[in-house]
Amino acid sequence: MDREIIVQKFGGSSVADVDRIKNVARRIVETKTKNNDIAVVVSALGDTTDDLEALALKITETPPDREMDMLLSTGEQISCALVAMAVKALGHDAISLNGRQVGIKTDKTHTKARIISIDGRRIREAFKQGKIVIVAGYQGVTSSDEITTLGRGGSDLTAVAIAKALNADVCEIYTDVTGIFTTDPRVVKEARKLKNITFDEMLEMASLGAQVMQARSIEVARRFNIPLHVRSSFQKEEGTMIVKATEKMEEVAVRGITCNKNEAKITICSVPDKPGVAAQIFTKISMVGVNVDTIVQNVSHTKITDISFTVPKADLNKAIKAAQEVGQKVGLGGILHDDNVARVSVVGSGMRSHPGIAAQMFKTLADNKINIEMISTSEISISCIIRKDEADRAVKALHKQFDLDKKIV
Amino acid sequence: MDREIIVQKFGGSSVADVDRIKNVARRIVETKTKNNDIAVVVSALGDTTDDLEALALKITETPPDREMDMLLSTGEQISCALVAMAVKALGHDAISLNGRQVGIKTDKTHTKARIISIDGRRIREAFKQGKIVIVAGYQGVTSSDEITTLGRGGSDLTAVAIAKALNADVCEIYTDVTGIFTTDPRVVKEARKLKNITFDEMLEMASLGAQVMQARSIEVARRFNIPLHVRSSFQKEEGTMIVKATEKMEEVAVRGITCNKNEAKITICSVPDKPGVAAQIFTKISMVGVNVDTIVQNVSHTKITDISFTVPKADLNKAIKAAQEVGQKVGLGGILHDDNVARVSVVGSGMRSHPGIAAQMFKTLADNKINIEMISTSEISISCIIRKDEADRAVKALHKQFDLDKKIV
Numbered sequence: 107m108d109r110e111i112i113v114q115k116f117g118g119s120s121v122a123d124v125d126r127i128k129n130v131a132r133r134i135v136e137t138k139t140k141n142n143d144i145a146v147v148v149s150a151l152g153d154t155t156d157d158l159e160a161l162a163l164k165i166t167e168t169p170p171d172r173e174m175d176m177l178l179s180t181g182e183q184i185s186c187a188l189v190a191m192a193v194k195a196l197g198h199d200a201i202s203l204n205g206r207q208v209g210i211k212t213d214k215t216h217t218k219a220r221i222i223s224i225d226g227r228r229i230r231e232a233f234k235q236g237k238i239v240i241v242a243g244y245q246g247v248t249s250s251d252e253i254t255t256l257g258r259g260g261s262d263l264t265a266v267a268i269a270k271a272l273n274a275d276v277c278e279i280y281t282d283v284t285g286i287f288t289t290d291p292r293v294v295k296e297a298r299k300l301k302n303i304t305f306d307e308m309l310e311m312a313s314l315g316a317q318v319m320q321a322r323s324i325e326v327a328r329r330f331n332i333p334l335h336v337r338s339s340f341q342k343e344e345g346t347m348i349v350k351a352t353e354k355m356e357e358v359a360v361r362g363i364t365c366n367k368n369e370a371k372i373t374i375c376s377v378p379d380k381p382g383v384a385a386q387i388f389t390k391i392s393m394v395g396v397n398v399d400t401i402v403q404n405v406s407h408t409k410i411t412d413i414s415f416t417v418p419k420a421d422l423n424k425a426i427k428a429a430q431e432v433g434q435k436v437g438l439g440g441i442l443h444d445d446n447v448a449r450v451s452v453v454g455s456g457m458r459s460h461p462g463i464a465a466q467m468f469k470t471l472a473d474n475k476i477n478i479e480m481i482s483t484s485e486i487s488i489s490c491i492i493r494k495d496e497a498d499r500a501v502k503a504l505h506k507q508f509d510l511d512k513k514i515v
Numbered sequence: 516m517d518r519e520i521i522v523q524k525f526g527g528s529s530v531a532d533v534d535r536i537k538n539v540a541r542r543i544v545e546t547k548t549k550n551n552d553i554a555v556v557v558s559a560l561g562d563t564t565d566d567l568e569a570l571a572l573k574i575t576e577t578p579p580d581r582e583m584d585m586l587l588s589t590g591e592q593i594s595c596a597l598v599a600m601a602v603k604a605l606g607h608d609a610i611s612l613n614g615r616q617v618g619i620k621t622d623k624t625h626t627k628a629r630i631i632s633i634d635g636r637r638i639r640e641a642f643k644q645g646k647i648v649i650v651a652g653y654q655g656v657t658s659s660d661e662i663t664t665l666g667r668g669g670s671d672l673t674a675v676a677i678a679k680a681l682n683a684d685v686c687e688i689y690t691d692v693t694g695i696f697t698t699d700p701r702v703v704k705e706a707r708k709l710k711n712i713t714f715d716e717m718l719e720m721a722s723l724g725a726q727v728m729q730a731r732s733i734e735v736a737r738r739f740n741i742p743l744h745v746r747s748s749f750q751k752e753e754g755t756m757i758v759k760a761t762e763k764m765e766e767v768a769v770r771g772i773t774c775n776k777n778e779a780k781i782t783i784c785s786v787p788d789k790p791g792v793a794a795q796i797f798t799k800i801s802m803v804g805v806n807v808d809t810i811v812q813n814v815s816h817t818k819i820t821d822i823s824f825t826v827p828k829a830d831l832n833k834a835i836k837a838a839q840e841v842g843q844k845v846g847l848g849g850i851l852h853d854d855n856v857a858r859v860s861v862v863g864s865g866m867r868s869h870p871g872i873a874a875q876m877f878k879t880l881a882d883n884k885i886n887i888e889m890i891s892t893s894e895i896s897i898s899c900i901i902r903k904d905e906a907d908r909a910v911k912a913l914h915k916q917f918d919l920d921k922k923i924v
Contacts, residue, residue: 124573158593164533165597166604173603176596176611180589184567187585188574194582195575202585206615207660251616 111233111274112137115147115243115265119282120339121185122152130339131192133280134238138198143233145272147243147265148189150181171216175245175255179205182242182261190240200238203228205245205253210264212246212254219246219254221263226271241268259320266323270330277332279319280339285346286311286318288510289363293498296511300361302347307361308334310453310487324348351455359460360508365501366449367494369399369416371479374429376410376439377403383436384413390428396421400449400482400491410439414480416491419445447479448497451489452504464488470507476500520642520683521546524556524652524674528691529748530594531561539748540601542689543647547607552642554681556652556674557598559590580625584654584664588614591651591670599649609647612637614654614662619673621655621663628655628663630672635680650677668729675732679739686741688728689748694755695720695727697919698772702907705920709770711756716770717743719862719896733757760864768869769917774910775858776903778808779831780888782823783838785848786812792845793822799837805830809858809891809900819848823889825900828854856888857906860898861913873897879916885909 114134121127130148138144149155158177162169169177183204190202209225232239243261246254256263262279269277284299286308291297303311305328312321318336327334327348337345377383384403391398401415417425422443429441457463467488471478476499480491492500505511523543530536539557547553558564567586571578578586592613599611618634641648652670655663665672671688678686693708695717700706712720714737721730727745736743736757746754786792793812800807810824826834831852838850866872876897880887885908889900901909914920 124570127574161533162597162600165536165600168604169600170603173596173600173611176599176613177593180592183589183592184586187582188571190585191571191574191578191582194579195577202582204585204662253613 110142110276111145111272112142113145113147113265113269113272113274113277114280115261115278116149116189116280116339117261117282118149118152118154120280121148121189126339127151127185127188127192130189130280131196133339134189134193135196135198138238145229145239145241145268145274146189147241147261147268148182148185149243149261150178151185151188154181154184172252175216175219175253178255179242179245179253182244186240186242190238193238193240198238199236200240201232202240202242203232204242205264206247206251208239208241208268210246210267212248212256214248214250214252214254216252216254218257219248221246221256221267224267224271226268229268229272257320257322259323262320262323263326266327266330266332266334269332270326274332276335277327278335278337280337281318282339283318283336284338284341284343285336286348286362288361289501289505290365293365294363294502294505294511296505298510300346301344302349303361304351304455305348306351306486307453307455308348310451310484311362311364358454359456359463360452360454360510361456362453363501363504363508363510364451364453365497366451367497368419369447369449369491370419370422370443370445371414371416371447371491372422372425372429373412373414373442373444374433374438375412375442377413378436378438379409379411386436387413387429387432387438388415390432391417391425394424394428396425396428398425400480400489402480402482416447416449416480446494447491448494448500449489449491450497450500450504451487452508453487455486457486457488466507467504470503471500474499474503476503519551519685520554520681521551522554522556522674522678522681522683522686523689524670524687525558525598525689525748526670526691527558527561527563529689530557530598535748536560536594536597536601539598539689540605542748543598543602544605544607547647554638554648554650554677554683555598556650556670556677557591557594558652558670559587560594560597563590563593581661584625584628584662587664588651588654588662591653595649595651602647602649607647608645609649610641611649611651612641613651614673615656615660617648617650617677619655619676621657621665623657623659623661623663625661625663627666628657630655630665630676633676633680635677638677638681666729666731668732671729671732672735675736675739675741675743678741679735683741685744686736687744687746689746690727691748692727692745693747693750693752694745695757695771697770698910698914699774702774703772703911703914703920705914707919709755710753711758712770713760713864714757715760715895716862716864717757719860719893720771720773767863768865768872769861769863769919770865771862772910772913772917772919773860773862774906775860776906777828778825778856778858778900779828779852779854780823780825780856780900781831781834781838782821782851782853783842783847784821784851785819786822787845787847788818788820795845796822796838796841796847797824799841800826800834803833803837805834805837807834809889809898811889811891825856825858825889855903856900857903857909858898858900859906859909859913860896861917862896864895866895866897875916876913879912880909883908883912885912 193200212219602609621628
C-alpha cells in the first residue's frame with residue numbers, strides 16, 4: 107500500500123478536556139498505524155479563545171489587534187503541546203509546532219491575517235523521522251516575526267493550507283457532528299447524512315448557516331482541489347466527503363435545506379428613486395464593516411421606492427445608524443427593522459440543470475400558508491426570508507417535498 | 516536629566532488578576548514619565564504555570580521536556596500581551612515581545628535552559644520609537660527555533676540578562692514584599708528592612724530560604740555588576756538595593772537571620788570508614804538529581820562511622836532510595852531520616868573581619884536551651900540544624916543578640 111499523507115483537524119470541542127485530548131490522541135494513532143504520514147491541526151481547548159478575549163476586554167475596551175494576536179495564539183500552542191504529549195504517551199513519536207515553527211507566513215492584518223505561504227519542510231523532515239506532527243491552528247507570523255491570527259475558524263484554514271503544502275491525499279475535519287446533513291437533524295429527524303457534496307454546495311451550506319466549517323477554508327480547498335472529509339471526533343463512521351462536482355452528483359437537484367435565524371431585516375422607506383441613492387446607502391453600510399445579504403427593491407411607479415435588505419443580527423444597530431446618516435443627507439423616509447425573520451434555503455448543484463425548483467419551493471411554502479417576504483437566488487441555491495416562527499415548519503416541508511428523507515444520498 | 520534605562524520585573528503575584536495588571540501598568544507609566552526607557556519583564560499570571568503543569572500531568576505522568584516548554588512558555592506570553600494592553604490603555608505606546616522576538620538564545624536543555632546570548636536590537640529599536648517594551652519572562656529559543664524555558668524563577672534571570680544586554684542603570688525586581696529584611700517579619704516583628712545588601716549576602720539569603728529572588732539570577736547580576744532593587748509592587752517606598760560590597764557595609768558583621776524548614780536530615784549509620792565510600796554515596800545521590808546540603812561526618816575511632824546530611828524535603832525519598840542502593844553494594848548500616856529539622860543561619864559579609872560570630876551564635880542557642888544537631892559554615896554565613904519546633908525561638912533570639920532590631924541598617 108502506498109504511503110498516504112493525511113491532514114487531520116480537531117476543533118475546540120474535540121480537545122475540550124483531558125479525556126477528549128486522550129481520545130484525539132487515540133484517533134491520531136489509529137490513522138498512523140495504517141502506514142500514513144500525519145499532520146494534525148488543533149484548535150484551542152474548548153472555550154479558551156473566548157476566555158482569553160474576555161480577559162483582554164476586562165483590561166481595555168479596545169485591545170490593540172497586535173496584542174490580541176500575541177494573547178490568542180497561546181490557546182492553540184497549549185493544545186498542540188498537550189496533544190503531542192498525549193500521542194507520545196501512547197508510544198508514538200510526536201512533535202508540536204506553533205504557527206511560526208511550521209512556517210506559516212501571513213500578511214500583517216492582525217486578527218484576520220491571510221496566509222501568504224507555508225513552508226512544508228519542517229513537517230516533511232519530521233515525517234522522515236517517523237514523527238506525527240501536531241500543529242497549532244489559527245496562527246502564523248509576518249515577515250517581521252510578528253504573531254498573527256487568521257480569524258474565527260482559522261484552524262480550518264491552517265489545515266487546508268497545510269494539506270496543500272504537503273500535497274496531502276485528504277484533509278479530515280473532525281468535529282462534533284458526524285458529517286453534513288440534508289438539513290439540521292435537530293429540526294428534522296428524517297435528515298440524512300450526505301455521503302458527498304461539492305465544494306460549491308458546501309460553500310452555500312456554510313454561508314447559509316450550517317456552521318461546520320469556515321467558508322474561507324472551503325474556498326481554498328476548492329481552489330486547490332483538496333478533498334475534505336468532515337467527520338466525528340467521537341464516532342468512527344465515515345463522514346461526508348467534500349469534493350469537486352461529479353456527473354453523478356448532478357443528477358440530484360436539491361442536496362440540502364438550510365435555515366439561518368441570525369439575520370435581521372431592515373426596510374428603508376421612501377427612498378428617492380434616482381440613480382446613486384442605493385449606492386450611497388450600501389457604501390456607507392459596508393464602510394462600517396457590515397455585510398449585507400439579500401437586497402430587494404421593488405419596481406416603483408412613483409418617484410419614491412422602498413428598499414429592504416438583511417444583515418447579521420449582531421450588526422443591526424450599526425447598519426441602522428449608517429442608514430440614518432445617509433438619510434440625513436439625501437432625505438430618506440423612516441427605517442423599519444425586524445429581527446423575527448429567518449432565511450430558509452434549498453441548495454444543490456443540480457439546480458442548474460433542473461428547472462422548476464424555485465416554483466416547487468414557493469408552492470410548498472404557499473401550501474403550508476407560509477408567507478414569503480423576500481427572495482434571493484444564486485446559481486445553486488434559492489433563499490426565502492420568512493417569519494422566524496414558521497422556519498422549522500418550512501424546513502420540514504421542503505425537506506419532504508424534495509424527497510431528502512427518502513433517498514439514500 | 517540623563518535618560519536612564521530601567522528594567523523592571525513583575526512576578527506572578529503582581530499580575531495575578533485584572534486589577535493587579537492595571538496597577539502594574541500604572542507603576543510602569545509612572546517610571547516612564549520620569550523620562551526613562553523601560554523594558555518590563557513579566558511572569559505568568561498568578562498560578563498559571565502550576566495550572567498548566569497540572570494539566571500536562573493529567574495527560575501523562577512523564578510529559579516530554581520539549582513539549583512542557585511549548586506549553587509553559589504560553590503563560591508569560593499571555594501576561595506580556597495583557598500588560599502591554601493595559602499600558603496602551605493608559606495612553607502610552609507599548610509592545611509585547613516573547614522570548615524569541617526579544618532575541619533570547621539559549622542552549623537546548625529544555626525546562627532549565629541556560630541563556631547563551633540576548634540580542635538587544637529589537638528593544639533598542641522600540642525605545643527609539645518611544646515604546647515601553649513588555650517582555651515575556653522565563654523563556655528563550657534554541658538555535659534551531661525550539662522554545663525553551665529557564666527553570667523556576669526564570670523571569671528574574673530574563674530581567675537580569677536584559678539589563679545586561681541593554682547596559683541598564685538598574686534592574687528593579689517587583690515582588691509582594693517591600694524589600695529584604697533582617698529576618699522574616701512574620702516570625703520576628705522587630706525585623707527591619709535593609710537599605711542595601713551585597714550580592715554575596717543576598718545569595719546566602721536566597722539559597723538559605725529567603726525566597727525573594729532566584730539564586731542564579733543574583734549570580735548573573737553579581738558577575739556583571741548590575742544593581743538590583745528589590746521592592747514592592749503594591750507600595751511605593753524604596754526597597755532594598757543589592758550591590759557590590761562597600762567598605763561601609765562591611766562594618767556590620769551580621770546582616771540577617773534566615774530559617775529554612777524545608778530540609779530533611781538523613782543519617783547513614785555504620786559506614787565503613789575507608790576511602791571512597793562517602794564518594795560512592797554522594798555520587799549516587801547526585802546522579803538522581805538531589806542537591807545535598809550540609810554534610811557531617813564525625814571523626815571515628817572505630818572502623819565504622821555515621822554520616823549525616825540534609826536534602827530538600829521533597830527529595831527525601833529519592834535520596835533514601837539512592838543511599839539504600841549503595842548500601843546493598845558496600846554494606847552500610849541502617850538509614851535514619853528526620854524531617855522535623857530546621858536550618859537557622861546568620862549571614863553577613865562583615866563576618867570575614869569579625870571573629871567570634873560563631874561562638875556568639877552557639878552561646879545564644881545554648882542560653883535558650885536549643886540543641887545544635889549539625890553545623891556548617893561558609894565564608895559569610897554560619898548555619899545550625901536544630902529541631903523544627905525550636906526554629907522560630909532561635910531566630911528571635913539571634914535577631915536580638917546581633918542587634919538587628921536596634922540599628923538602622
